[in-house]
Amino acid sequence: MIENRPMATFVSHTVLILGVALIVFPIWVMVVAASHDALRLTQVPLPLLPGNQFWINLKLLFSGKGFSAPIHLTLLNSLAMALMISVGKIVISIISAFAIVYFKFRFRMFFFWMIFLTLMLPVEVRILPTYEVIANFGMLDTYAGLSIPLIASATATFMFRQTFMTIPDELMEASRIDGASPMRFFFDVVIPMSRTNIAALFVILFIFGWNQYLWPLLVTTDPDMYTVVMSIKQMLESGESEPMWHLIMMTALVAMLPPILVVIFMQKIFVKGLTDSEK
Amino acid sequence: MHKRVHYNTSYLPYLLVAPQITITLLFFIWPAVQALYQSFLLEDAFGLSTEFVWFDNFAELYDSENYLNSFTRTAFFSVSVAALSMGFALFFAALADRVIKGSHTYRTLLIIPYAVAPVLAGTLWLFLFNPTLGIVPYFLDIVSINWNHKLNSGQAMSLVIIAAAWKQVSYNFLFFVAAMHSIPKSLIEAAAIDGAGPLHRFRTIIFPLISPTTFFLLVVNIIYAFFDTFGIIHAITSGGPGNSTEILVYKVFNDGFVGLDLGGSAAQSVILMFIVILLTVVQFKYVERKVEY
Structure with missing residues (x-):
């Protein structure tokens, strides 16, 4: 003041x-x-x-009486989808960022730009053709179909690249002189030094994954594969009768509680990660 | 961009980028190419025959009053969402910057909407504004405003704007707070010693200094309003009444999955892709400039 x-x-x-x-x-x-x-x-x-x-x-x-999909099942589906998306994104982004920063290889820049391009293709823009690809692979109504098309992420790759650039070169040289292989260096130095970034990214991506709506709406037709977030819409469209608001609101509460708890309890890391990632 | 020293193994880097590149190719590049290809095709309703029609689908969109209306509607929607949400967030951030006690509690409560799924946010606002039951129409009725967003398109648009802006307040708030936090205290103190009051300081020092953040947020908010509000609209209005809340992303879904007009929907996707590319370029141009500072 x-x-x-x-x-x-x-x-x-x-x-x-x-x-x-x-x-x-x-x-x-x-x-x-x-x-x-x-x-x-x-x-x-x-x-x-x-x-x-x-x-x-x-x-x-x-x-679970009177519901097309029991809530414990939809919660489990949401959890599986959110974890697969967040963990999957982190894993594939961290290794590709590691390759792009620490290796010299042919087509490095080409790959980099290809990853950059995904930034410009949000799922909402390519829903129909992506849906066709998933259908052709027989991945409708599977966890793989729910999560894999959302896993590639330029933002996460960029963020890890940024973090790796701040790791002193001397560390890599020292580990090389000591005879450590690149993967040994990756697991013993790079990952421990990116811990806070991984945590922050996990919060952001978990919420992103949990809250997906349009994509699960398209790729799931089997009620056993519904996610809790999308099940709300079915409850709202209960036909002629007035929607059962007490249960809808209870479902909404249960559906939004996990991401809210994650964001509140990991607030410090989340806020830092969110505001830093855009710089 | 790249380290001064690096490894020179022959196959390892390819293995490391392989998963991401595979997914990118299969689920991003290939569908995008497909969308581009389909946008030049005309398919009959039963999918029996397709015809290559060049730019006919685009020409049709250009002639379609419905589509052009959707365009202006989307522009109005995104600018309103960005303005409302950023206005509120800036106001809260300026106040939160002043107070010391309780600022953690305020922040905790203000970030909750960020974690709420768009479709759930839509459901909450639908419940609040339910024409027959809702608590807000009840009070509006007392001041003799008749609320029915199922019939009144202006009210429907206002409701989706409010719901979409509500969800984005958290994000904007956090960025404004971070930006204000990074302003050197000495600047503010010097102005205060020279006799500038809080409002004057905000107008002449704080606001200009956070303008890069404001611009960044403007782009992010517009991208958000364009692409991430599908769930809100789906829950509250499903694009209605009439087509009054059918924004571009909703129209792609509606024409493709409900109307089964594949070529038209693909052409719309392609146009949306160009809009994202444009917005991303603007965003990155700005980030680049910021790095130079």
Whole structure:
């Protein structure tokens, strides 16, 4: 703080609290709705304070009655997809960045530009032809089909390249003089020195993977392969009857909890990784 | 770009880049080439015959009022999302920069929307603004505003803009806070000693100094609004009422998977690809310049 202005500080806090309340309001309403029964959620005005049905709704959701896909299965599918995407992206990016930074080989720049090009082809742009490729490989309704087309990532490769550039050359020379092979150097020096970047990237990519919607919507037709995020849309389209809001909101809560917890508990690493990666 | 010293093994680097290059070729380059190829084809509705029609699909898009409307709609949508979201985030960041106590709590709460999937964000806002049940229409009714985004296209557009901007506030907030944090304290102190108040300092020092971040965020927000808001629109309006919230990405999906107009959808994909390339080039030009500073 530059100068002491108690009044200005007070106003800042008040406005911030109001602003944060506004941002959190939709989340609050969701939690409240998840704690009431179906009947209460058909009466106007809707409640703004929690009810006592929270555990009952949660139990009902996990009992799986009346759902096309049981929630524990969709949660498992989401977890598998998110982990495959995040771990897969990190692994293939870190080794390709290692090759591009530490080796001299033919077509190095060609490969680099090819990876760069993927930055310009988000899945939303190439959905139809990518869908055809997956269908031709018989990868519809499989974990591989859900995750592999989203795994190649220029951003992660760039970020690792940036990190490797800050590792002193002397370390590599020293390890070479000591007779360590390139892969030995990779595992003993490069990976330990990129630990924080790997962690930050994991948070960002886990959220990216968990929150995928359009792609799982296209490649899964078997309810057993649905992810929890996309199952919400089916619940909203419950035909003629009014949607069952108490269960929809409970599902939404369960579906957004894992990424929220990851972001809150790894906040420091995540914020640093996010704001650094763009520099 | 590259280390001064490097290894000279013959096959190892190829093995290391192989997984990424394979995936890139199979799932990025090949589909992109396919999209390009299909955009020159005309296929009948049953997929029985295809005809090479050169630029007919593009010409058709150019003549289609529906498509051109979708273009202006997308531009309006993305600029509104970017402006709303960045405006809020900048405001919060400027305030959070002032206070010391509690800033961690504010940040923790403000980053929550980042972790919420677009389709879930859409569901939350749909619930809040549900015409028959929602809590917001209930209060709007008291001041005699009749809310029904299922019929009123202006209201539908506002709702998807609000939901999309809400989700992006976190990201913008974090970047603005980081940018303000990197401004040397001595500059601000010198201005304060010269008698400049908080607002004056913000306008003449802080805002100009964070302008590179602002520009960067503008590009990122527009890319976000173009491509990452599919789930929000799918949950809230499905492009309706009429086509009033059908942005370009939604139209590619709708024409390709629902309307089964493969050539038209591929032509739209190709146009979108050019837009991404343009935006990425702008973004990288800017990053390059920043590195020189």
